[in-house]
Amino acid sequence: MSEYSNAMLPNAKALSPREILMNAASRGIRYRETVAQRSVAPTPEAIRALEDFCRPVPETGGHPREIIDRLDRLGSPATLTMTGGRYFGFVNGGSLPVTVASNWLATAWDQNCALHVMSPVGATLETVALRWTLDVLRLPKDTSGAFVVGATMANFTSLAAARHAVLKRAGWDADEDGLFGAPPITVFVGAEVHATVRRVLGLLGLGRSRPVELEVDTQGRIRTQDLPKITGPAIVCIQAGNVNTGAFDPATEICAWAKEAAAWVHVDGAFGLWARAAPAVARQAEGFERADSWATDAHKWLNVPYDCGIAMVRDEPALRSAMAMSAAYLPPSGVRDPMHYSPDGSRRARAVDVWAAIEFLGRRGIAELVEGCCAHASRMAVRLAEAGHEVLNDVTLNQVLVAFGDDGRTNRVIAGVQADGVCWCGGTRFQGRDAMRISVSSWATTDSDVEESLASILAVAARAKESRGGYRSSR
Ligand SMILES: Cc1ncc(COP(=O)(O)O)c(C=O)c1O
Numbered sequence: 001m002s003e004y005s006n007a008m009l010p011n012a013k014a015l016s017p018r019e020i021l022m023n024a025a026s027r028g029i030r031y032r033e034t035v036a037q038r039s040v041a042p043t044p045e046a047i048r049a050l051e052d053f054c055r056p057v058p059e060t061g062g063h064p065r066e067i068i069d070r071l072d073r074l075g076s077p078a079t080l081t082m083t084g085g086r087y088f089g090f091v092n093g094g095s096l097p098v099t100v101a102s103n104w105l106a107t108a109w110d111q112n113c114a115l116h117v118m119s120p121v122g123a124t125l126e127t128v129a130l131r132w133t134l135d136v137l138r139l140p141k142d143t144s145g146a147f148v149v150g151a152t153m154a155n156f157t158s159l160a161a162a163r164h165a166v167l168k169r170a171g172w173d174a175d176e177d178g179l180f181g182a183p184p185i186t187v188f189v190g191a192e193v194h195a196t197v198r199r200v201l202g203l204l205g206l207g208r209s210r211p212v213e214l215e216v217d218t219q220g221r222i223r224t225q226d227l228p229k230i231t232g233p234a235i236v237c238i239q240a241g242n243v244n245t246g247a248f249d250p251a252t253e254i255c256a257w258a259k260e261a262a263a264w265v266h267v268d269g270a271f272g273l274w275a276r277a278a279p280a281v282a283r284q285a286e287g288f289e290r291a292d293s294w295a296t297d298a299h300k301w302l303n304v305p306y307d308c309g310i311a312m313v314r315d316e317p318a319l320r321s322a323m324a325m326s327a328a329y330l331p332p333s334g335v336r337d338p339m340h341y342s343p344d345g346s347r348r349a350r351a352v353d354v355w356a357a358i359e360f361l362g363r364r365g366i367a368e369l370v371e372g373c374c375a376h377a378s379r380m381a382v383r384l385a386e387a388g389h390e391v392l393n394d395v396t397l398n399q400v401l402v403a404f405g406d407d408g409r410t411n412r413v414i415a416g417v418q419a420d421g422v423c424w425c426g427g428t429r430f431q432g433r434d435a436m437r438i439s440v441s442s443w444a445t446t447d448s449d450v451e452e453s454l455a456s457i458l459a460v461a462a463r464a465k466e467s468r469g470g471y472r473s474s475r
Helices: 017-033 044-053 064-078 097-109 120-136 151-169 195-203 251-260 272-277 279-285 316-323 351-386 407-420 447-466
Strands: 144-148 186-190 212-214 234-239 264-268 293-297 309-313 399-403 426-430 433-439
Touching: 017 064, 017 097, 044 064, 097 351, 120 144, 120 309, 120 351, 144 151, 144 316, 151 195, 151 234, 151 264, 151 293, 151 309, 151 316, 186 195, 234 251, 251 264, 272 279, 272 293, 272 351, 279 351, 309 316, 351 399, 351 433, 351 447, 407 426, 407 433, 407 447
Parallel strands: 186 212, 186 234, 234 264, 264 293
Antiparallel strands: 144 309, 293 309, 399 433, 426 433
16 A cells, blocks of 8 residues: 555544535535525625635645535525526526436546446436437437537537538538638528627637628517528528527528528527427427537526536537547447547536436426426516516517616616515616516426515516615615
């Protein structure tokens, strides 16, 4: 045995792994059990207290119990209560308790899921979770894919495969030879393409500003009248779920137009793609199965813990050409090695949580989760409109945009609602207006959460109408 053993780590003998993990588990459980009583936004004092973390590197190591105690004491109050039913910010979703539990267990395993040989369970569950996701989303069965950090990287992974495929058809190997001297690729995006797609296009050398912008309607959907003629290698990026309105591009028409010119169609469906799993709202999401690649998040509407995005690509050879790598220590294995399908190598076994969510909910539970969120969103919209506020979008999914008069007053209401702590909604700018954005995407939201949240929003809006100045919290 070497001179240095684990027993020499500071405090390693002070507590057993059981004591250390039980301490964290019981604190985590207490956190989850008290979400209903917490302010959804942290208080300014809780945020100020974070200063206590900002110390120099300790010269000697600490005690595991004190480390976790301190993390809980300072950290927990400075969280946003995203796991509760009254958080409606940023399309963040919540996390099903069973997926938090699967995540804890997989973290205890500490698997590097890059290769099957490193983690047979991680690799197997990745294959199963991908197959199940495709099935639930009604996408072609023979589609390949990867589990990545989020929809941004899922867009990246898919569009890297797209870049490879369209240039290969033009006789150019982008992955070996790069883009200098390559035939130009024309990229089409809707005028309301998500900012992450532009960022990804920049990373892939296709340019953030270079894409041809297609006109959109009042809900941010691409207009299909007068679509331009496509010549040469081309990629068309469409979206299932506009980040503001939740609207869907008309996929059937766009795919027909693109396919005629052998263009690759990529779908950014970070949250909206899950509408395909929910019969009551699925009609607007039809046609997307004709695309070549799809990006979605499991950490949004499937309600698994952060982070988990999924890239799905029909052309497996294109995905592998863009992503696979070889090295002397990475011999071909004859089984699916996750790292050859995604831009990263070492990674946590994030598909475990997707497997757990689908195993827990089943097809019917996923439909109910999505439909429940949409029903809550439409109730919010109706009640806000009845109270005289202006709902700016057609609420056909889980997103509600509401204005409370002019931009100044709308922003005062948003700040007031956040300070009130009953619920949390963010802001956005939509077609020339500032708006409050309500995104219902958590399993945890109940009817009474909706009622309590509406009461807070309406009371804040009423006070903002009375006073032209700042907003005073009722707490
Ligand atoms: C339509 C759309 N695309 C992409 C993203 C980026 O997702 P992520 O932050 O998980 O990378 C989002 C996030 O809200 C989104 O709504």
